[in-house]
Every structure is written in structure tokens, then in C-alpha cells.
Amino acid sequence: MPEEAPEPVPEPVPEPPGPAAPAPLGVDRAPTGVPEVDTRLDRLADADHLETSGHLAVYEDVHGGLRDTLTALDRRPGPPAPGPRPPSAT
Numbered sequence: 392m393p394e395e396a397p398e399p400v401p402e403p404v405p406e407p408p409g410p411a412a413p414a415p416l417g418v419d420r421a422p423t424g425v426p427e428v429d430t431r432l433d434r435l436a437d438a439d440h441l442e443t444s445g446h447l448a449v450y451e452d453v454h455g456g457l458r459d460t461l462t463a464l465d466r467r468p469g470p471p472a473p474g475p476r477p478p479s480a481t
Contacts, residue, residue, distance in 0.1 A: 415439040431456040 416439060420432050431453050438449040 410442075413440055413442060425460075427460045428457065431460070 415436075418435075420435065422429050423432070434449065434453050434456070438446045441449065
């Protein structure tokens with residue numbers, strides 16, 4: 392009687408990877424020289440330490456702050472408008 396081949400042993404199925412731990416993205420932020428803008432952009436680094444679900448709150452905060460800064464620029468008085476031209480001597 393011929394020997395039967397042993398039944399193949401199934402290979403173990405690896406566990407799917409779990410969610411990755413928060414990690415910095417490593418995006419460089421160059422200073423703009425405008426303190427209000429630099430403060431808001433620095434706030435983006437807070438998202439590096441949060442789960443993905445927390446990123447939206449940081450992004451909305453930064454976006455709102457940058458929008459407020461730009462809106463404030465529209466409220467600042469600019470240079471005076473040019474006055475009337477003197478009549479030209481002809």
C-alpha cells in the first residue's frame with residue numbers, strides 16, 4: 392500500500408497592522424516674519440502629536456486665525472490717496 396502524502400499545513404495568516412502611532416510629518420515651516428502668521432503656522436505642529444481624528448480641529452483653528460489676520464489687513468489704513476494734480480502751466 393503506497394504511503395499517503397501528509398496534508399499540507401496552512402500557513403498562519405498574519406495579523407493586520409493596527410493604526411500607526413502619531414508621528415511628525417517632518418514638514419519644514421519657514422518663518423514669514425509676520426508674528427501673527429508665524430504663530431498660527433507653528434500651531435500646525437500640534438497635529439503631529441494627535442490621532443488623525445484630532446487634525447481637523449487644529450487645521451480649522453489655524454485656518455480661522457490666518458483668515459482673521461488677512462481680514463485685519465483690510466481694516467488697516469493704507470497710505471493716503473493721491474491729492475489732485477496741480478493745473479499744468481502752459
